[in-house]
Amino acid sequence: MTFHSAACGLLLLLLKLPVHSAAISETNPLMTVVTQAIARAESVRLTRWAYTRTTVNDGSKTVEKYDPALPRGERWQLTLKDDKLPTAKDLAKYAADQRRRGSRGERPFRGAIDTPSLTILSNDTARIYCVFQPKSGDEDEKELMSKIRGTLVVRRDPAHVERVDVENTGSFGKTGVFSIRELKLNIAFAPQEGRDEPLPKTIATKLRGRALIFKSINVDSEVSYSDFVWRPTTNAPAAKPAS
Numbered sequence: 001m002t003f004h005s006a007a008c009g010l011l012l013l014l015l016k017l018p019v020h021s022a023a024i025s026e027t028n029p030l031m032t033v034v035t036q037a038i039a040r041a042e043s044v045r046l047t048r049w050a051y052t053r054t055t056v057n058d059g060s061k062t063v064e065k066y067d068p069a070l071p072r073g074e075r076w077q078l079t080l081k082d083d084k085l086p087t088a089k090d091l092a093k094y095a096a097d098q099r100r101r102g103s104r105g106e107r108p109f110r111g112a113i114d115t116p117s118l119t120i121l122s123n124d125t126a127r128i129y130c131v132f133q134p135k136s137g138d139e140d141e142k143e144l145m146s147k148i149r150g151t152l153v154v155r156r157d158p159a160h161v162e163r164v165d166v167e168n169t170g171s172f173g174k175t176g177v178f179s180i181r182e183l184k185l186n187i188a189f190a191p192q193e194g195r196d197e198p199l200p201k202t203i204a205t206k207l208r209g210r211a212l213i214f215k216s217i218n219v220d221s222e223v224s225y226s227d228f229v230w231r232p233t234t235n236a237p238a239a240k241p242a243s
Contacts, residue, residue, distance in 0.1 A: 030120055030128055037154045037198075041109040041161040041189065044197045051199075052227040053106075058220055066106075069231050073099060109161070109187070109200070113150065127162065128154045134166065147172035148183065160198040163188050173209065178217070182208035192228055200225045 050067040063080035078086050078094040086094065117133035130152040136145040147170045153163040166185040173179030184206040189198040207219035 028120075030123055031118070033156055033159045034118060034120070034128055034130060034152070034154050035115065037159040037161045038113060038115065038152075040159065040196070041198055044107070044109060044199065046106045046199070048231050049199070050227070050229040050231055051225055054224045054226070056222045056224075065227075067231070109164075109189075113152070113164075118152070123156075126156060128156060130154070144172050144174075158191065158196070160191055161189050162198075171209075176213070178209060178211040180207065180209035180217070182206065192230075195230065199228055 046066070047068055050069065051065070053064045053066065055062045055064075060082045061080060062078075062082060065077045065079055067075055067077075073095070076094075076098045078091060080086070081090050081094075113132050114135040115132075119131050121129045121131055123129065132150045132152055134145045134148050134150055136142040147168050148166060149169050150164065150166045152161065152165075154160070155162045164185075164187040166183070168180060168183040171179060171181045184204070186202070186204040188201040188203075190201050191198050201224065203223045205219060205221045207217055209217040211217055
């Protein structure tokens with residue numbers, strides 16, 4: 001694992017927290033639209049979509065393609081690695097990694113929103129603008145999450161999450177493990193024509209800080225999604241093992 005991937009893993013650990021579907025205000029029609037949009041975004045799984053995922057880390061591009069119609073073990077394909085065509089060694093390692101992780105499609109929106117904390121700031125004819133506090137679990141998480149604030153933009157018709165932005169309001173960390181002075185996470189969604197679910201467009205991450213005192217955390221990453229094709233059935237057989 002590279003230090004870059006470890007740093008991104010740290011960010012995911014901070015934000016990949018459970019969401020409770022408690023009703024906030026059943027009498028507020030705007031909040032009803034917001035909670036419906038959040039539930040819709042959380043339910044999206046890319047298991048029935050073929051798509052391209054492009055990751056740019058510090059200016060270096062990697063391109064992967066996912067197709068659930070292909071046999072298991074072949075659904076993820078690496079087409080570009082760090083701006084270059086992948087070598088045979090790259091492809092073998094990638095295939096081994098995918099076998100370990102499984103070939104299921106992504107679930108791009110894993111709730112970091114503490115729904116009872118949602119507050120509507122404003123709204124217009126097209127959108128509803130909210131702020132929220134990320135969900136925290138134990139006391140350590142509560143202390144960390146208290147330094148993080150989120151904003152949410154929801155399209156009204158059809159109701160779907162358009163954008164989620166998360167950033168820190170002050171430095172935070174764990175003594176002797178890591179300290180973060182800047183955190184920004186931006187997730188953008190867009191509905192697909194003829195489909196009810198919003199699909200991810202981009203996930204951008206910026207992370208600055210230190211780990212284990214002497215390691216700098218300096219992450220600039222953007223993941224973009226494109227070329228979506230709906231696959232109504234995914235009955236492809238498993239891939240045959242290499243002889």
